[in-house]
Amino acid sequence: MGGMLLRLLMTVLALAFSLRVGLAADTQVDLELVLAVDVSRSMDADEQALQRNGYIQAFRHQEVIDALSSGPYGRIAVSYVEWAGPSFQQTIVPWMLIDGExxxxAFADRLAAAPISRERGTSIANGLLFVGPTFEGNGIAGSRRVIDVSGDGPNNMGVPVQTARDPLVAAGVTINGLPIMIKRAGGFASIENLDIYYEDCVIGGPGAFLVTVTDIKNLASAIRRKLVLEIATRPVLLQKASETEPETRIDCMIGERLREQWMRE
Structure with missing residues (x-):
């Protein structure tokens, strides 16, 4: 079933990307950006509130607003999605054109008015499978397509993360990461080197990069800095360490293996 779903996703993405240039009716923007935010219960309620508030503050910050006008069209499109386990993905703010202050x-206000969900499980992969198709049929044609994934743990449920990531990257989507490493690793599927996991297993595509958060006091500024880099017309192309090393540094199935071990014990 998972393989069939993956092949269908690849076919849809490939066809849509081949046709998108000709869709003159679509609104042209400099960037289509999905903010895919982890709301699994490994983050406590206070941390999740700070995370949400970080995005709210960012879209009210002048630095982000100034970045919006840096491209040829002077506008972007953004959607905000929360995800947790394999069966939980929820669009909090659907695609919205942002062309100025x-x-x-208005985007920040809609985000502030929405309740924050808290659900079990961590399936980065199923989150990607959910948001990938939302680029199609949204009436928008972006020069770049980016998924911004934030989270505090590795994929441990659903399909393998690379199974979901690779077709998106092959279709031209860039996946960036915001690994949140505020707490000392202690849960059954927590790992010390989440940043390396994100580099090797989650992010990918043209100019892919990550911003790591290790201090809760820096969460809002990290979110803002990352958004500015993503929105900028010519984003800084940060080389992934995994591209310079001959061998994989981490098992991309580590979350699933830790979960299996926990269930056995």
Whole structure:
């Protein structure tokens, strides 16, 4: 079943990307950006509130608003999705055009008004499978397509993360990461080197990069800095360490293996 779903996703993405240039009716933007945010219960309620508030503050910050006008069209499209286990993905703010301060503040206001979910499980992969198709049929044609994944643990449920990531990257989507490493690893599927896991197993595509958060006091500024890099017309192309090393540094199935071990014990 998973293989069939993956092949269908690849076919849809490949066809849509081949046709998107000709869709003159679509609104042209500099960037289509999905903010895919982890709301699994490994983060406590206070941390999740700070994470949500970080995105709200970012879209009200002048640095982000200024970045919006840096591209040829002077506008982007953004959606905000929360994800947790394999069966939980929820669109909090659907695709919204942001072309200046008023629209950016409106996006922040919609985000501030929405309740924050808390669900079990961590399936980065199923989150990607959910948001990938939302680029199609949204009435928007972006010069770049980016998925911004934030989370505090490795994929441990659903399909393997590379199974979901690779077709998106092959279709031209860039996946960036915001690994949140505030707490000392202690849960059954927690790992010390989450940043390396994100580099080797989650991010990919043109100019892919990550911003690591190790201090809760820096969460809001990290979110803002990352958004500015993603929105900029010519984003900084940070080389992944995994591209310079001959061997994989981490098992991309480590979350699933830790979960299996926990269930056996």
């Amino acid at each position: 008023a629209a950016a503040h």
